[in-house]
Each structure stands twice: as structure tokens, then as C-alpha cells.
Amino acid sequence: MQPDLFANTSQQAGSEHVAQRATWLRAELNRHNHAYYVLDHPSIPDAEYDRLFLELVGLERAHPELLAPDSPTQRVGGAPLPQFEQVTHAVPMLSLGNGFDDEDIVAFDRRVREGLQLDDEVEYATELKFDGLAINLRYEDGVLVHAATRGDGATGENVTANIRTVRAIPLRLQTATPPKVIDIRGEVMMFKADFAKLNARQREAGQKEFANPRNAAAGSLRQLDSRITAQRSLRFFAYGIGLLEGADMPASHAALMDWYAGLGVPVCVERAVVKGAAGLLDFYQAIGSKRNALAYEIDGVVYKANRLQDQQKLGYVSRAPRFAIAHKFPAQEAMTVVQGIDVQIGRTGAVTPVARLAPVAVAGVTVTNATLHNEDEVRRKDVQIGDTVIVRRAGDVIPEIVAVVPERRPTDAQPFVMPVLCPICGSPIVRAEDEAVARCSGGYIKCAAQRKGGLQHFVSRRAMDIEGMGEQLIDQLVDKNIVTTAADLYRLGLTALAELDRMADKSAQNVLSALEKSKATTLARFIYALGIRHVGEATAKELARHFGKLDVLMDASVEDLMEVADIGPVVALSVRQFFADPLSRELVEQLRAAGIHWSEHEGVEKVVKPMQGKTFVLTGTLPTLTRDAAAEMIEHAGGKVAGSVSKKTSYVVAGEEAGSKLAKAQELGIVILDETGLIELLKEVHEENH
Numbered sequence: 001m002q003p004d005l006f007a008n009t010s011q012q013a014g015s016e017h018v019a020q021r022a023t024w025l026r027a028e029l030n031r032h033n034h035a036y037y038v039l040d041h042p043s044i045p046d047a048e049y050d051r052l053f054l055e056l057v058g059l060e061r062a063h064p065e066l067l068a069p070d071s072p073t074q075r076v077g078g079a080p081l082p083q084f085e086q087v088t089h090a091v092p093m094l095s096l097g098n099g100f101d102d103e104d105i106v107a108f109d110r111r112v113r114e115g116l117q118l119d120d121e122v123e124y125a126t127e128l129k130f131d132g133l134a135i136n137l138r139y140e141d142g143v144l145v146h147a148a149t150r151g152d153g154a155t156g157e158n159v160t161a162n163i164r165t166v167r168a169i170p171l172r173l174q175t176a177t178p179p180k181v182i183d184i185r186g187e188v189m190m191f192k193a194d195f196a197k198l199n200a201r202q203r204e205a206g207q208k209e210f211a212n213p214r215n216a217a218a219g220s221l222r223q224l225d226s227r228i229t230a231q232r233s234l235r236f237f238a239y240g241i242g243l244l245e246g247a248d249m250p251a252s253h254a255a256l257m258d259w260y261a262g263l264g265v266p267v268c269v270e271r272a273v274v275k276g277a278a279g280l281l282d283f284y285q286a287i288g289s290k291r292n293a294l295a296y297e298i299d300g301v302v303y304k305a306n307r308l309q310d311q312q313k314l315g316y317v318s319r320a321p322r323f324a325i326a327h328k329f330p331a332q333e334a335m336t337v338v339q340g341i342d343v344q345i346g347r348t349g350a351v352t353p354v355a356r357l358a359p360v361a362v363a364g365v366t367v368t369n370a371t372l373h374n375e376d377e378v379r380r381k382d383v384q385i386g387d388t389v390i391v392r393r394a395g396d397v398i399p400e401i402v403a404v405v406p407e408r409r410p411t412d413a414q415p416f417v418m419p420v421l422c423p424i425c426g427s428p429i430v431r432a433e434d435e436a437v438a439r440c441s442g443g444y445i446k447c448a449a450q451r452k453g454g455l456q457h458f459v460s461r462r463a464m465d466i467e468g469m470g471e472q473l474i475d476q477l478v479d480k481n482i483v484t485t486a487a488d489l490y491r492l493g494l495t496a497l498a499e500l501d502r503m504a505d506k507s508a509q510n511v512l513s514a515l516e517k518s519k520a521t522t523l524a525r526f527i528y529a530l531g532i533r534h535v536g537e538a539t540a541k542e543l544a545r546h547f548g549k550l551d552v553l554m555d556a557s558v559e560d561l562m563e564v565a566d567i568g569p570v571v572a573l574s575v576r577q578f579f580a581d582p583l584s585r586e587l588v589e590q591l592r593a594a595g596i597h598w599s600e601h602e603g604v605e606k607v608v609k610p611m612q613g614k615t616f617v618l619t620g621t622l623p624t625l626t627r628d629a630a631a632e633m634i635e636h637a638g639g640k641v642a643g644s645v646s647k648k649t650s651y652v653v654a655g656e657e658a659g660s661k662l663a664k665a666q667e668l669g670i671v672i673l674d675e676t677g678l679i680e681l682l683k684e685v686h687e688e689n690h
Helices: 005-038 046-062 102-116 192-204 213-221 226-230 253-262 276-293 308-314 375-381 448-459 471-479 494-498 505-518 523-529 537-547 550-554 569-580 582-593 627-636 660-668 675-688
Strands: 086-088 123-130 133-140 143-149 155-157 181-189 235-245 272-275 298-305 324-328 333-345 351-362 365-371 388-392 400-404 615-619 640-642 651-654 671-673
Touching: 005 046, 046 333, 102 276, 102 298, 102 308, 102 324, 123 235, 123 253, 123 276, 123 324, 133 213, 143 155, 181 213, 192 213, 213 226, 235 253, 253 308, 272 276, 276 298, 298 308, 333 448, 351 375, 351 388, 365 388, 365 400, 375 400, 448 471, 494 505, 523 537, 523 550, 537 550, 550 569, 550 582, 569 582, 615 627, 615 660, 627 640, 627 675, 651 660, 651 675, 660 671, 671 675
Parallel strands: 615 640, 615 651, 651 671
Antiparallel strands: 086 155, 123 272, 123 298, 133 143, 133 181, 181 235, 298 324, 333 351, 333 388, 351 365, 388 400
């Protein structure tokens, strides 16, 4: 019989296609590895990387002849930076296999039981999968001698000088009988609050912001100048061990973590010992429910056979231990395409660019829009219509664009252009020199969007708490010109409400009852409900506590307002301008006439503080004080902290790398203090006044 030449040709073409796909996947994954581990600049979301990686694993399993020594499946991480001395790990630092759903975890538990030849449930240690940079800490006779990154698993980068600046890491173990040698493995990371402060400083200095806490931690740890690392608030949690000499290995992973804690090494408290697959899945659910409330970023949890004897029996595959697995949470990042950029008008007139996206699933929710915050943010991230972007959504946070994928930008991509007129009312859009946000100039009288936003704020739960007065109802009231200001709400009648869409006599009566109930309120709620710019719930409470009576607040000067705790010149001026506006005063009187009332008191006694009327500007890095701590000291003495230097500045407090603010202060002849001078000045005026 003649051979089927067409079949052979088809098989050959199929094999060539598979080989080409594997070659492409290896090159693509290696490129992304380099971007992630070496450049600290991820080019795709973790979920996309995982998808490509699993595809390559599948191809290599189905076609063993395609397995190559340089395949990403045969290595961990990326090559060390050439600027750092290389360190060979005594015990390789391997990564973990991943599980993405319950079936993966049940299968992992089955493999462990089979490997241990057990019918009973296996005991597991469970902990968090941190989103930071893996580090090996070498201690000899209890003293930290060097620290190295994971690198490619066998060789890492010597970052000892930088690690010594991380205050969470002990330079000496807290024990009189330390092991001769111990390699402590763990994660260097940056907490969310510290990340936000770092990016705020980056913005103030006109420097590039970090995309996420992991990037910030990695970038901070790999500074060639350890003084820069020292300025960053890095943390550390231990989770494993490498070489150990001169001490007995603990019997379990849980015991190892307890031992570390006793040595003064930070370990995470969010860990447990559980039994069986059910215990693993319960831990996963429990951590998932509190994930967004944690002080740091995690992208999953880790399960390990708890007994070290079991770990040794199960052993390793080429790149990961058989006794452990990472159970990853649904991706909080995904890639999609920007199909357009529109603007939204807020209740204060703020114009917010919003990216319209090709629908994409992120953290279990289909995302079609993402905020771009303001025009400067669009320029900084260089987002254009047609771009492929990485979108992030964490919990209930509004989705945002993390970064653009520049290599996927089409040739016909279009830059965003801020409109000159409000799309709602046609009023000019203006932007003050000292503000990042552009605003519609129409105000709530001309602009229906601002009017709707203001009314939605007024009726909200933390303001006047008018139940049943939802967004759709307010939209109708404004669109039909039934309501112009908040006072008009209290003039509504049953007939007018009942005739609106989705309303009837009963629901209309419920709204009228809620309006009547809302008339008895508190001064703090009323102030907050007015929607004064920069006045949030906490500030409204402080204003009510300080002044006691609305009339006193309405007549307060900027200087009077600045005596209120935590109120600076920007907020004080905003409050003063609001109550100086005849329309605002008329609104207040109409609301009072409608029957809104609250209890009042005499307010707090006026206290003159020694630095009252003095304005300070902080610049550069101080030796021991953080910027927040220095600002708190100044404000406690009655002074105000401003962000820029002007003729009205009283003092400039300068640290290292002070920059342009120091130069401007010298040019204007403003008094310049260092940290010691600031402390002495505040101490001196304190003593003079006591």
C-alpha cells in the first residue's frame, strides 16, 4: 500500500507548528522574566504570564523532544544584575507550582497522600503568598553576614548593604546559642500605606511613580546607593530555610516559624496548621475575605506539608517542591484595549478622564471603564486611544489603568485631548495653575452633572441620610427641572413624586417620610451635607466641635478656621469662600426654613499657639524625622505646612537632596532650618509659652 503522503505532510506541518509555538513561548516568557525580575518593570499581568507558562508546560509534556535547557520551565526568575556581586546559594531557591481552583488543590492533596502512602488526612502549614522580592539572609554565629536575591535560583545578587537598612531585619539573632550557619528565606516587601507615601514623594519631586508595591520594594532593594534604600520603608517576613549548620532542624514548618519568631525574625501571623484538602480550602476562603484589609499585597496563599520529614520524603521536581503549592487568587490585573476616553463631571465640577475599555474580567468582575484621575495622569502614563493596557481592580476600588504595553501600540493610536467645554452644560473647562484637576466653570446652577452630584451627596447615608432618594430619582428630578437645590427637596409633594417613573403613591410617601425624618440631624452631618470642597466627614465633625454654632462658623475668618485641628490654609479658604457666597447663605437659610434643625453648643475656647500664623515648607530627607512626623510637630505648635515656597513662607526645613525649594528659599531670603534647628525652635517657643 502506498503511504499517505498528504497525512505525513500534515503531521510534519503540525509538528513544525508546535515547535515554532514552543520556541515563541520560551522567547516570550524569557523576555517577560527579564522585565519582571531584572528590570523590575513587568510587561504583562501575572495571570497572562501564568497562562503562557502553563501552555509551554503542556507542550513540553506532550512533546518531550521540545524540552530545552534554556526553557523557563527549567529555571527560576532571572539573571542577577551585573552591577551587583553574585552570590551562589548553598541550597537552591526554588519557586512553587501554582493552583488556580479547588480541583487543583484537591489534586495536590491527593498527590501528597499518594507520595506519603497515607490514607489519613495530611497535616499542612498554610501561610500567605507575598507580593515582594525573595531574599536569602545568611547568619553566621547569629550575625547577619550577607543577603542575596533569588536571582536565577542558583545565583543571586548581593544586596547586603541595602538589606542592612531594612529595620525589620535583625542584624543579630536574639539568642545566646545561635546556629553556626543559617540561611533564612523570606520576602522583602512594602506595605500599602508606605507605598502611597513613597509615590506621593515621587510626585512632589517630579519623579516617576511606581506601578505597585512589589515594583517599589524591588526597585528600592536594588539601589546601588544604599542611602536611597534607607529612605524607603521596606518590611520583611520569613517563610523558609536553606542551609543550617550547628543546630537541629525543627520537626515542622510551623515549629520553624515559631523558632524564627523567638530569634527576633519577623514572621507573618496570618498562618495556620490545617488537615486535608478541606482545611486548605477553608484557609483560602478566610484569607480571601480579608485580603483587601491586609496592610500588604498578596496574590495567593501557600500550602506546605507541615512535617519536615514528609517534605524530605516527597522531594522536588526540576523547579519546585512536591510538598508545596501556591493557591493563587483570581487575577486583580488583566490586559485589554482602550476603545475611547471620555470625561465625567463630578459634584465639584471636577473633570475626570475615564477610559472606555474592551470588556475584560478582573478579580471576578467584568470591567468596561477605568478612571484616569486627571489630565496629568493621562500624560504621565501615556495612555492613548487604541492602546493595550494593564487594568487593575482590588476589591471595591474603582478599576484603574496601571500601565500601557508600549510594544502593542497601534500606528493609529490617538492621544487624549481635554475638551475646552463641559459636555453637559457647555460651560468653559478651566484649570487653576496650582491644581491638577480641571473643572467645569458652570457651577451647580448651570451644570446638571454638578447639581446631580451635589444632591446625591446631600441625601447620602453619612450626610442627611434620606432613604429612598436614589440616583435614578435624583436624575429625574433634575432632568425635569423639579429640583434645583437641596432646599427644593423639602418642597416636594406627593403628586409630583408619584408621577415619576418607577414611583407610586406608597414609594412616594416613603420618600416624603424620609425627608421629614431627616430634618432632625446634627451640625456635623449638615456641614458635611453642604458639599463644601475639601470638607470630608472628619473635617465636618471638627468644624462642628470647634465652633458649636453654624452662624459662628459662617462668619469665621480664614485665621479662625485655621485654629481648627487638622485644618490648613487650603481647607480654611475653601470654607470661607463657600460661606461668603450669597447663594450658599441663601441655601442654608432655605434649609433652616424647611425645618432642618440640630443642637448647638458654645464651641471650644480660643487658644493661641506659639507658631500660629507661621508657614513652614519641608524639603529633602531629614536624618531621623519622617516628613509626616515633622509636619505633626509643626502643626501641634500652631504652624502650617505648605507644599511650595513663596514670599509668605516663614521657614524652610531642609534635609538631604533638598533641590529647587531650597534654592528658591535662599533666593527669597527665607530662614532655612535643618532638623536640629527645627527641633530647637519648637522647643524654644514651647518653653517661652509655658
